Amino acid sequence: MTTTKGSVTGVNGNMVTVKVDGAVSMNEVAFIVLGDKRLKAEVIRVRGDSVQTQVFEITKGIKVGTQVEFSGEMLAVELGPGLLGKIYDGLQNPLPEVAIKTGNFLEAGVYLDALPRGAVWAWTPTAKPGDAAERGDQLGTVPEGSFTHRIMVPFNLFGSYTVKSLAPAGSYKITDTVAILVDEDGHESAVTMMFEWPVKRAVDCYAERLKPVEPMVTKTRIIDTFFPVAKGGTYCIPGPFGAGKTVLQQVTSRNADVDIVIIAACGERAGEVVETLKEFPELMDPRTGKSLMERTIIVCNTSSMPVAAREASVYTAVTMAEYYRQMGLDVLLLADSTSRWAQAMREMSGRLEEIPGEEAFPAYLESVIASFYERAGIVRLRDGGKGSVTIGGTVSPAGGNFEEPVTQATLKVVGAFHGLSRERSDARKYPAIHPLDSWSKYGGIMSQDSVAWAHWFLERGSEVGQMMKVVGEEGTSLDDFLVYLKGEFLDAVYLQQNSFDPVDASVSPQRQKAVFAKTIKVLGSSFDFKDKESARTWFNGLRQTFLDMNSVEWDSDAYKKADSGLTDFVASRATGLDPKAVRILESLE
Amino acid sequence: MKKVYSRIESITGNVIAVRADGVSYGELAEVSTRFGVSLAEVIRLDGDLVSLQVFAGGRGISTGDEVRFLGNPMRVSFSDALKGRIFNGAGEPRDRGPVLSENLIPIGGPSVNPVNRIIPREMIRTGIPMIDLFNTLVKSQKLPIFSVSGEPYNQLLARIAMQAEVDLIILGGMGLKHDDYLYFKDTLEEGGSLAKTIMFVHTAADPVVECLMVPDISLAVAERFALKGLNVLVLLTDMTNFSDALKEIAITQEQVPSNRGYPGDLYSQLASRYEKAVDFSDSGSITILAVTTMPGDDVTHPVPDNTGYITEGQFYLKGGRIEPFGSLSRLKQMVNGKTRADHRAIMDGMIKLFAAYRDTLEKKSMGFQMSAWDKKLLKYGELFESQMMDLSVNIPLEKALDKGWEILAECFEPEETGLQTKLLDQFWPKKA
C-alpha cells in the first residue's frame, strides 16, 4: 500500500476523476471510499495530479470530495493451487462465496480471497537446497484434483536465486512458507504456494515459443477435419445472434482434448453460465473419469455486471491459463463474447473523450485485440516440457455483418476462422460454421490433400446449386447434378453434427477418420443413375442410413452392422472409384 | 433543509448544469419552473459543475429557476398498495389514487449473483399454439416480440398477460399511444386482472426523460414482489422507444454515437434491464415480455440487433401472425421434453412440412407445375395457417397437439410426415 491518496473531482458513468497528492502508476488499483464500502477502480489515465479511473462497480453515491486510496499495485490475480473448479467474477471474486456473504445480489465493494486460505495441500518438495532457481522454476508439487500442481518460483521474483531451504513434505496452507530463496546479493525471499501477477502483463517465464502444429481435437467434425485448431493456436467464431456461438463453445468446453478449460463468459447471459455450472459437476471427463468441473475454471462477468470488470475478465482468464501452461499443461481459453469486451473498451474510450475510430471503437482496438490473442501459444518450458494456451473467442458483429471493426481486427490475428452464418442456422444446419467462408491455417487430423479434395465438392456443389436456382433442375446436366448431391451429402452427414445426440455430439479422431473415409468413398464413386429423380432418391436413402450410423456407439456391434450395411448400400450403385479417391483412402488407412 | 440553487449555468436539450457542492452521482433534485416542479437526476459531476437530466424536459426552463437536491437517488414506493394502480414514468399517480411514499426502494439495483440462479424449468401456458407448441415460453425467460408498427403486438401482449397463470402483471409503457394505454387498461379490467396489475405508463405525449425510468421502476417493483414469492410477468412496450430516448440524451450530451446515432453502451443498457429476468431458487420469478418495433422491418437495425444478442429468442409478429421462421424460444427445450411424448416430434415435423409448403408456394408463384406432393403441401399450409397460426386460435397445448395430428392426417399418409413409427402408432388419428 502506497501512501498516495486523492479525492474525487468528477464522475461520468463508471469513470471517476481523482486529484492525487502523490505518485500513481498506470493500471494501479485504487479504492474509492464510500461510507463503509471500498469500491475497486483501476487507473487508466494520468495527467499531472489528475488521474482518471474506471470503477468496477456502480458509481451512484460518489461525490466530489469522496476520498480515494491508491494501492500501489496493478490489477492482479492470485495464482496457486485451488483455482480449478472455481467460479469467479471478472476480478477473480469467488461467486459462490460471495453468495454466502451477500445473498442473491452482487453488492458493490465485496472482494473475497480468490484462493481459499483455509485449505491444506499435500506438499512434496522437488528442488534441493543449493539449486539455482528462476521465476517459473519448479520447487515442489501438490496434487490438485487429478493434476500435479507445480509450486513454482513466483513469476514476479525477477533475477537469479539459489534455493536455501525447503519445507519438508507435509500439509501446508497456501500462505505457509514452503521455500526460502536467496538472491545474488544474499537477500532472502520466503516463497509460499501462492503469489499475484498483474493481469495485463503476459506471463513470459518459458524458454521459447514454438509453432503450433499439434491439433487440438474438439470432437466436432467440421472443425477437426476441415478447419482445425492447433494447441497453442487461436481461433474466432463470429456470427449473428442465435447462430450457435455459445452452444458451439459449450460443446467444445466439454469435449476438447486438453487438460484444462477456462470459460470466460464475458458480457453475455447469466443463464448460459448457470447451465454450465449446474451441469459440469454432473458430467464426467472421459480423460480422468472425474467430474468435468475439476478441469474447469469459470470466469463470469455477465452482461448486467459492471462493465469495467467485464473488460478485466478476459485478462483474468488468460492469466490463469498462462499459469497452468507453466506446469506443462494444455489449456483452452474460451471467451464469449470478445465483442462485449471490445464494447467495454469503447464505453470507456468515449468517456475519456478519445478520438474515436470506426463505429466509435477506440483507435487502439486492433492492437489490444492482437496482444490479447498473442498470449496464446505453445511454449517450451525451462525444464524441457511443453505447455500450451489455446484461445477461442466468439465475436458478435453488429447486424451479423463481418465487415465491422472487432471481427476484422480479430481476423487479422487468429489462426482459424469459424464463421457462423444466419442462412445455415435458419436451416438448422448445426454447427452453423460456413464451410465456404471459414478457414484455418493449422494442420488437422487429416492430410491437407484429402481435405482439399473433399472441400472441392462443397464449392462446386454450391456453384451448381446457385446455378440451379436460375436455370432450374431441367437446365442442369446429370453430372453437375451429381456433384451437387455429393456436396449436399457431405454437408448433411459430415459437416452437420447433432450436439444434443449423446453419441453424435462428440466424435473421436479415430471415428472421424473412419467416417471420413466412408464419405470419400461416396464422393469418389461414379454412379449410373438414369435420371436426376432416381439419383436424388438414392442419395436421400444413403443420407438416412449414414445419419443413423452417426448416432450408433463407436465400435459397438450395432456400429459394425451399420458400417457394413452402408458399404453394401454404396456398392449396390457405385460403378467405379476415382483414382485420386483411391490414393486418399490408402493414405487414410 | 437542503440548499436551494437558483443559478442554472447551462441548458442543453433536457440537461441542465448548476454549480453545487456535496452532490452525489445519481442523486435526485427538484427543479421548479413556472410550469411546475420536475424531478431531475444527476448524470455527471465535474468539479462543482453538476449536470442533471430533467424529467419534464428542458423546454421553458429559465436560468433563474430553482434547483433543490433531495439527497437520495430515484426511488419508488413498494407495497401491496401498488396493485391495481397506474403511475407515470416518474412514479407519480396517473389514476386518481393517492400518492404513495412509504417504504421507498431504490431502482436500478445490482444484478443477481449468477450462482444463485437456477435452470429454468417451468412452461408458461398462453393458449397460443404458435407459442405453447412451437416456441414455448418459459418462466423467467426474457423474450421480445419483434414487429413493425401497425402490427397487433400490444394486443398479443395483453392476451398473453391475460392467459398466463402469473401472480402479478407489471406493465411498463414507453412512448405508448394513449389509445393503446386505454386498450391495456380496458382489457385488463374486463378480464378481471386489473387488481393484480401495476402500470407504469409513459405515453407518447409525456416528456422523453420519463420514458427512461419506466423499465427500471417496473423491474425494481417486480424484483421485490418476486422476492416475496410471486411469479411476476413484466410487459415492456416499446423498447425501441426506450432506446430512442437513450439516443436522444446521448446526442444532446455530445457522445460519439456507435451505430446509426445510438450510443455505444446500448447493449449494456438493454442487457441490464433484460437480465432482471430471473427465477429465484427460494422464492418467485420475473418473466419479461417486451415489444421491439423494428424500423423498416429490419432485424439488423441496432435496437432489434442488440436485443437479439441479449434475449432468449424472439417472437416475430408479421401480418398479424407469429411467424414460425424468425421466431425462436431458446429455452423451449428445457420444458418441451416433459409435456407430452409427441410434443417435440410434432413441433419439428410440422415446421419442416411448413417450410416445404413455403418452398412450394414460391415455385407456384414462379409458374412451375404443381406435383401431387405439392398439392398436398398447399392444402397443409392453408390448414396450418388458419388453424395454428391464426391468433384467434385459443386452445391449450394438448388440444393444439391433437389438432396437429388432425391436420397431418387430413393432408398426408403417415409415412409422408417423417415422424417416428412409434409415435405414428400411438397418435395417428384412426379413421372413423
Ligand SMILES: Nc1ncnc2c1ncn2[C@@H]1O[C@H](COP(=O)(O)OP(=O)(O)OP(=O)(O)O)[C@@H](O)[C@H]1O
Ligand atoms: N449445435 C446445435 N444444435 C442444435 N441447436 C442449436 C445448436 N446450436 C445452436 N442451436 C440453437 O440455436 C439457439 C441459439 O444458439 P446460441 O445460444 O449458441 O447462439 P449464439 O450465437 O451464442 O447467440 P447470441 O449471440 O445471441 O449469444 C440455441 O438455443 C439452440 O436452440
Ligand SMILES: [Mg+2]
Ligand atoms: Mg451466445
